[in-house]
Amino acid sequence: MYKDTNCGEPREDTVGSVITVAGWVNRRRDHGNLIFIDLRDRTGLLQVVFNPEHGENAHDLAQSLRSEWVVQVTGKIVARLPGAENPDLPTGGVELSVTDLVVLNQSLTPPFEISDDVEVEANTRLKYRFIDLRRPRMQEILKLRHRVTHIMWDYLTKQGFTQVETPILIKSTPEGARDYVVPSRVHPGDFYALPQSPQQLKQLLMVSGVERYFQIARCFRDEDLRADRQPEHTQLDFEMSFVHQDDVMAIVEDLYTRIVKETTPDAVINGPFVRLTYAESMDRFGTDKPDIRFGMELTTITATAATSDARVFQAVASSGGAIRGFVAPDCGGYGRKQTDNLTEFAKSSGAQGLVFIALDESAPSIEGLEDDHIKSPLKKFLSLDVIKKMAMEMGAEPGDLMLIVAGTSKLVNTVLSNLRNEMAKRLEMVDPKNLAFSWVYDFPLFEWDEDLKKYEPAHHVFSAPKAEHMEYLDSDPGKVIGTLWDLVCNGSEMGSGSIRIHDKDLQTRLFNIIGYSKDQISDRFGQLLTAFTYGAPPHGGMGLGLDRFVAILAGEEAIREVIAFPKTQSAFDPLFDAPSQIEDEQLEDLHIRVVMPKK
RNA sequence: GGUCCCGUGGUGUAGUGGUCUAACACGCCUCCCUGUCAAGGAGGAGAUCGUCAGUUCAAAUCUGAUCGGGAUCGCCA
Incomplete structure (x- = not known):
């Protein structure tokens, strides 16, 4: 030494x-x-x-x-x-x-100072990531991540789980995201795909009798990046046989609570985790990943708003759309600039516009509202009675700002949930130390895809429909609720799980509903369906995003910060300059010809 | 694919038509210094302002394109 x-x-x-x-x-x-x-x-x-x-x-x-x-x-x-x-x-x-x-x-003078309080441009940091990682903060994060996975290994081992590695070179089964693909030298014209998750493999392991499997698994998706999305991410993937929804949730709730307490003692974690059905979550928060650390819950005022003279409201209501909103407390004094800014924000989320109604704080009460207590672009179309009624329905008080969006219910929910999070940020309603976990369950099994004019799996095709909804499978698939849930923390989706289908016929029915042909089914899922005919146990499990979890524990917005060697938003690695061209001989070996896109 | 923000010595920023021959802090180099810890003092080097084109008598500054980074919608677990 x-x-x-x-x-x-x-x-x-x-x-x-x-x-x-x-x-x-x-x-x-x-x-x-x-x-x-x-x-x-x-x-x-x-x-x-x-x-x-x-x-x-x-x-x-x-x-x-x-x-x-x-x-x-x-x-x-x-x-x-x-x-x-x-x-x-x-x-x-x-x-x-x-x-x-x-x-x-010896060392050259480093390109930037090794210190936590120097902010360096992302590109420079990544190009010199080996130096960036010397910063105390980054060292801390690397260790935090290690401790999290260590506890996972330890805990799950004690619970009788076996860690099993699954292949990285596997088959392309396009559902959901685009695959990363690897050409085969031995099989000209054929390709492997990198797994989007080990979903089928872990289900096969259940058929194999492993009963309790886990893996800290790398997953790959060739889709556009975000602060919380990288082309490769890591998930705690696990699967259990002979369990119901509550059994799976209990394991995760216990494990995650331990991890938070052991690695981040300063954090305040709620327990037990809040439980919300999908329908309730959409109704109250407009999203399936609600941040429950603050109020400002949504209210539907379609009926009341439709009675006003505002043509926007009438049109939306009569075409089956929704008019919803929430109350930003003590924002009634917002000026033109602030409300314009919020409108701009709403539009960036896809809204046609944003209706606000500011209630002056000098009003004695909602009943006592007078005309000059009210500021709103739609004021001349809204009678005092309608405003009072909307304020009461939404729970507004004098001094508050009512924010209302009209449109298709999907759009309204998207806009309002984004706006709600934005307002919470602006009003500093969240304590970053506060970790609020919730289970959102009873997801619908299918979503209607307007572009493709067909049903698509809301999560993935392997989730079991609720027994009591089997009857709707053929008549009204959109109505079928699955044994399907998400873990949510502070408005971010931490993972999702389900009880899986373990019956060949039922699984085949599901494939049919989403429009897979017989060939597609046997090509992509043949192995799983065959396995189901050899004594598949009932089973279920989850995939939990490790990067997002560690980022939340570390108080980081971007998972880039908790990945040792991440990629930029264009999926580029400035350290290795990857991806890069390969030698002609390599291409030849792989039987590949490159056709560059036309400009 | 769309929208928005950013790009100025090694790093972070200021400068938003002429006074820019580009400013400041940190870092770097040389010298001085035995109690510092973001050491101090004196001096010095270092930038054709991402790239290309255009407007203009004049461009870091205005316009367009392009490249790169970031945020976000679409997309995606």
Whole structure:
């Protein structure tokens, strides 16, 4: 070993001991005859002092030291001079008085400072990710992520789960996202696909009798990126036999609560997790991933609004649309600029417009509202009675701002849920330390796809319909509720699970409903259907996004921050310059010809 | 595919038609300095303002295109 002690370890009780440490020069303070170096390794910082009286050669050499050089130093741990202690460092009571210095490696001046409080452009950070990861914050996140997966391994092992690896080179079964694809050399013209998730594999493992499987599994999707989406992400994937919905939820709830408590003691986690049906969640929050840390729940006022003279409202109501809104408390004093800004925001989410009704705080009550208490672009179309009625339905008080959107119910929900989150952010209604988990369950099995004019699986095709809804499978598939749920935290989807179908005939019926042909079914799902004919146990499980979970624990918005080597929004890796062209010989081996797109 | 924001020494920012021969902080280099810890002091180097085209007597600044980054809708678990 190049060191017998870590930089973060020495304390007052080891004063007098002679130690050797090794690490990076974090900072240098050169006083001429006295040189201080903060030496950094994974455990922390240690001040080392070069004093010619204790090591002349070392002192001479130390004059050449620069940031990020890698050095090994030997010396004696001494107590700091009274008054020279540094209370900000755990090792701040002592320092290393150096007798010997070995330069293990020099370093160029790093492209940016290794410090948490320097914000560097994303591209530069990724190009020099190996340096970026030296920052204490990034080291902390890497360790946090490790601890999370460690607890998962430990906990699930104790619960009788077996970790099984599944292939990365598998078959393209296009459903949902676009596949990443790998050409085969041995089979000209054929391709593997990288798994979007190990869904079929884990179900096969249930048929194999594993009963309790888990994997920290890499999943790939060739879709456009977002702050919370990378081309490859990691999920805690698990599956259990002989379980019902509550059994699966109980495992996750216990596991996630433990992880939060053990890794992020400052966080305030709710328990037990809130349970909402999909229908209730859509009704109250307009989304299936509600942030339940604040109120401002949505109200439907279609009937009342339709009685007004506002043509927008009448038109929407008569065409079967929805008029909904929520109350932003104490925002009745918003000026033109602020309301314009909100309208702009609503439009960016797809709204035609945003109707607001500001209620002046000087109004004695809702009943006592007078005409000049009200500000609204639709004021002349809304009678005082209608406004009062809408305010009462929505629970508005004098001084509040009512925000209303009209349109198809899907659009209204999208706009209002985005707007609700935005208002919470602007009004600083959320404490970032607060982790509010909820289970959203009873999802519909299918969604009508307006473009394709057919039903699409709301989650995936393997979820079991509720027994009591079987009768609607053929008559009205949109009505069928599945044994299907999501885990949601702070408005972000953390994972989804279901009780799966384990019956060949039922699974085939589902495939038929979403319009798969016989050939497509046997091509993509033949192996699973065959397996179901050999004694498949009832089973269910979940896939839980690890990156999002760690990001929430770390208080980061983008999962990029919790992935060691992430890609940019255009799925590019500036560190390796990937993707890149390959040699002609490689293409030839793979029987591939490249056709560039026309400009 | 759409919309929006950003791109100025190594890093982060200021400058939004002429006074820019581009400013500031940090970093970097040289010298001085034995108690600093975001050390201090003195001096110095370093940028054709992402790229290309255009408007103009004059462009970092205006326009268009393009490239790159980010946010978001579509898309996507």
